Amino acid sequence: MLAVFYIIYQKQYNFSLYFLLEVERKIRANDREYNSSFKYATNSIKTSKYNPFTFLPLNLFEQFQRIANAYFLFLLILQVRNNPSLLSGALVIPAISSLPWFTTVVPLVLVLSVTAAKDATDDINRHRSDRKVNNRKVNVLINGKLISEKWMNVQVGDIIKLENNQFVTADLLLLSSSEPLNLVYIETAELDGETNLKVKQSLTVCCEPPNNRLDRFTGTLTFDTQKYSLDNERVLLRGCTLRNTDWCFGLVLFAGPETKLMQNCGKSTFKRTSIDRLMNVLIFGLLALMCIILAVGNGIWENHAGSKFNAFLPREENIAFSAFLTFWSYIIILNTVVPISLYVSMEVIRLGNSYYINWDRNMYHARTDTPAEARTTTLNEELGQIKYIFSDKTGTLTQNIMTFNKCSINGKSYGDVIDNYSGQRLEITEEMTPVDFSFNRLADPKFLFYDHTLVEAIKLELPDVHAFFRLLALCHTVMAEEKKEGDLVYQAQSPDEGALVTAARNFGFVFRSRSPETGKLSLYCKGADTIVYERLHPSCSELMKVTTEHLNVSQHQRALDLDEEYFAEWKQRHHESSVALEDREEKLEKLYEEIEKDMMLIGATAIEDKLQDGVAQTIEQLARAEIKIWVLTGDKQETAENIGYSCNLLREEMNDVFIVAANSPEEIRPETEQDKLLIPEFILGNTPKVVQDENVNGEYGLVINGHSLAYALESNMELEFLRTACMCKTVICCRVTPLQKAQVVELVKKYKKAVTLAIGDGANDVSMIKAAHIGVGISGQEGMQAVLSSDFSFAQFRFLQRLLLVHGRWSYLRMCKFLRYFFYKNFTFTFVHFWYAFFCGFSAQTVYDEGFITLYNLVYTALPVLGMSLFDQDVNAGWSLEYPQLYVPGQLSQYFSKRAFMMCALHSCYSSLVLFFVPYAATYDTARDDGKDGADYQSFALITQTCLTVTVCVQLGLDLSYWTVVNHLFVWGSLGMFFILTFTMFTDGLFRLHPPSFAFVAILCVLPVFAYRFFCGQIFPTINDKVRYKVRPMKEPAPRPRRTRLTRRSTRRSGYAFSHAHGYGDLVTSGRFLRRHTPIRTMGLIPTGRSPGFKPTGRSAGYSPVGREQNPKQKVEPTSLQMFRAVKDSSF
Secondary structure: OOOOOEEEOOOOOOOOOOHHHHHOOEEEEEOOOHHOOOOOOOOOOOOOOOOOHHHHHHHHHHHOOOOOHHHHHHHHHOOOOOOOOOOOOOOOOOOOOOOOOOHHHHHHHHHHHHHHHHHHHHHHHHHHHHHHOOOHHHHHHOOOOOEEEEEHOOOOOOOEEEEEEEOOOOEEEEEOOOHHEEEEEEEHHHHHOEEEEEEOOOOOOOOOOOOOOOOOOOEEEEEEEEEEEOOHHHHOOOOOOOOOOOEEEEEEHHHHHHHHHHOOOOOOOOOOOOHHHHHHHHHHHHHHHHHHHHHHHHHHHHHHHHHHHOOOOOOOOOOHHHHHHHHHHHHHOHHHHOOHEEEEEEEHHHHHHHHHHHHHHHHHHHHEEOOOOEOOOOOOHHHHHEEEEEEEEOOOOOOEEEEEEEEEEEOOEEEEEEOOOOOOOEEEOOOOOOOOOOOOOOOOOOOOOOOOHHHHHHOOOOOOHHHHHHHHHOOOOOOOEEEOOOOOOOOOOOHHHHHHHHHHHHHHOOOEEOOOOOOOOOEEEOOOOOHHHHOHHHHHHHHHHHHHOOOOOOOEEEEEEOOOHHHHHHHHHHHHHHHOOOOHHHHHHHHHHHHHEEEEEEEEEEEEEEEOOOOHHHHHHHHHHOEEEEOOOOOOOHHHHHHHHHOOOOOOOOEEEEEEEOOOOOHHHHHHOOHOOOOOHHHHHOOOOOOOOOOOOOOEEEEEEEEHHHHOOOOOOHHHHHHHHHHHEEEEEEEHHHHHHHHHHHHHHHHHHOOOEEEEHHHHHHHHHHHHOEEEEEEOOOOOOOHHHHOOOOOOOOHHHHHHEEEHHHHHHHHHHHHHHHHHHHHHHHHHHHHHHHOOOOOOOOOOOOHHHHHHHHOOOOOHHHHHHHHOOOOHHHHHHHHHHHHHHHHHOOOOOHHHHHHHHHHHHHHHHHHHHHHHHHOOOOOOOOOOOOOOOOHHHHHHHHHHHHHHHHHHHHHHHOOOOOHHHHHHHHHHHHHHHHHOOHHHHHHOOHHHHHHHHHHHHHHHHHHHHHHHHHHOOOOOHHHHHHHHHOOOOOOOOOOOOOOOOOOOOOOOOOOOOOOOOHHHHOOOOOOOOOOOOEEEOOOOOOOOOOOOOOOOHHHOOOOOOOOOOOOOOOOOHHHHHHOOOOOO
């Protein structure tokens, strides 16, 4: 172990403008002096962003990258009164602001301080996490002794010792371990979320370079002038945990930031809601429009009447320049159109609604102790606007817990329970007596099987049955752990693998360990039917047909006896290919194809993957909410269809189900003349391509396989495919790759004005989750990688209906109410300035006093609108689920759109007219008892701002649907705060001027709104009005009865054809033993094998899993979709 050897890496790096990165890496084991000369990265990690010296400048730099903060900083600069000379006094910057600087600096500093405190808290937590990780201890081999070192002190080239349950310190080359053949067991939960154990094996001396590919590692090791090939199986990555292994030694390859874990810690794409995008355009557009109008007005006024007021307002000689300065003056005065508190309030509201999701006990899964989690706080309201859901199948709709259901062995079917008297197949229920496996002391007590004839066949020692279960017990990648006699635990890399090995175990073929001792060479293979059929001997054709009729197979088993001389020669070629540095995978693929041919079919298995609880009910609820669900799965077509029928995505009441299983673009492209008129020219032209929703008579489904989808997603066909798919109620894409999943999502995002959501549970769903507007991860059997890439996560698919129909709808409704009210109160505030400009010569004079301007958004009106936005609800959660139709207005953006914005602006315009001209008329040309003027500028300002505060609070009361104690406290407390502070700053004599005008003006402002809402509620009630009127006298709705549905057995397409591992062929053919110290009872040969791709298969439309014709055709007039789409020979 102390021998000196070199590891050389070849790697391509991009050039940087300032740094020249390494091209070749050399490592000498256990030689710190040599390795330090290359200045490799240390093992210390740093995920924090700041330190005490950089926090203030960096944090301010980041905050001012936000448009709102930068806007208010610009306003502050304009407000600072200074006259620096430029160009030797040739140009002077005049003071253009009538507002003091503190009216902007106080809210700006407050917002910056709150954000900085939050960022500092987050960074302090990151510092603590970094210190905790960097100070972990590990044993390092230095000068022949194991010395305990901190992780931060570990260097590239060190040899370290890991013990059981320890985290892997850095990216290591595995040298040796305590297990047979130097195997180690690792858990990669922190790396990719996978909790199942994986096996790694070391060579005698073994290694490769730094990159972010977790699944690939290629390189060479030079030792005694010999080069050895290395792959990913010889490397332990930082983030893994050593399990069930007493100890192992490893050589540090990459440390600290160069480890693959750290290189994968990239920044996630920032997602913004449609409300954010619309709001920025509308707000800044309105602000610019008003300032331009007032600047033009200033120019006109200066030209016609400005000379008469020179004594009061010094006149600019250049009228255009005066108008230019006025424009910037009103940019400052009217800044309340874009108040800085708006963005802070939105973040608080989103954070609060995120906590509601986290705290929802109805979305907590007790069995796995998994609560729902909002992993982002920026997308809550978008949950209330979902139109398309893209869902994985396995582990998302189904449990991904496989059970051995049926099998077919040499043309005979096993698994069904037959009535001895009628000969009919009985439905399996919990009352039936399962097979008694007490004769097998190693049987798994959780395994249930009801067909007793299979046990009898084994006891009769039928050769085909024994060969079938022998294959199941040997041909797999499962690892058996037997810490004590008879206590077997299987560690499977896929649930279906574990189910098959467990079935063989219960029927007496117990897998306990491996060894190469055998007197006969046999090649056992299993895989998907489309893979197996290509490798069978022609004599198996009849048996293949019978087997297919028995069940929709999940996996076929096949066997072939091998000639020892041929195998020895093939084994040598396999070794040569496995150590090749170039095209290694292609060479191995050819060898596997060569040996896997002319095989004999033994049988087939059907593995059942049951639906999760509540899936059918959830899909039904979402469909009632006008949400379309597309299933994107890698499973076979028949399996996907069966699941579609089981969960009510496909129904026999549908007019038709289109099946697309083509092998060329010509078969995909429509062939009827009517189809040429399908897509209008304006869609295919140069104008923005948007596919609008179309009304279709009837309900249709579309099932398309991955091979056909590849053609359908081509640029010349994607619009036609999308339009056809959008006409269908349900779309199922089967046999699709992770990339195709993302492409389908991107296609809908590109051409549909709709919000999309993708939900999945596995690593193959990550691309789809990231592509959608909102990604939802399910923490299931396939690890946590989907969760780590998602925006929201929970444990069961059924929680999706509560996430959308309750939390999503409430969040959208609250945010829209918040924005409408916030704009109303601020536009009303600002428009009063606008009207006043016509009476002050467009001089940018303010109506209100400076204190009121500063405190209006921060104190007087901040808490009431927050209370409404955090606690308001039109109906409770029970009624939201009872009436999913309440979700539809969010999809249509009815609560906040350009129209809603304009209505809000018109309402504000009316209120501002009342608030300005009623007090103006009431105080105009009045006198007191002593003959003095009855009102001055200050009195008018006080009356106006008091009427404004009362009016916006009354309007808030009208907008609130759900009053709570908090709402009462916020509303009345804010009003009380206004009067307390105003009495403190002004004399009470001012309030004696026109006290009745406050209530009168408020009523006058809200009266049209009240009348309009009453009229619309009676004549044109919305769905919300109807539901609220109906449920008003009721309490919580009664629990909806669970609908009973026909039990369907669905055979799951195994992922084996896609993720077929090489297994332990290299170990077995090496001639070495693989066994634990416990007694070994069984032994067998495990060949290596790989399944190449798949050949798509399809069936005609009208498939029904119950075996009868679906929707018998009657003589009826064809529907519009049938006129558009003629299904002919698997084309659409």
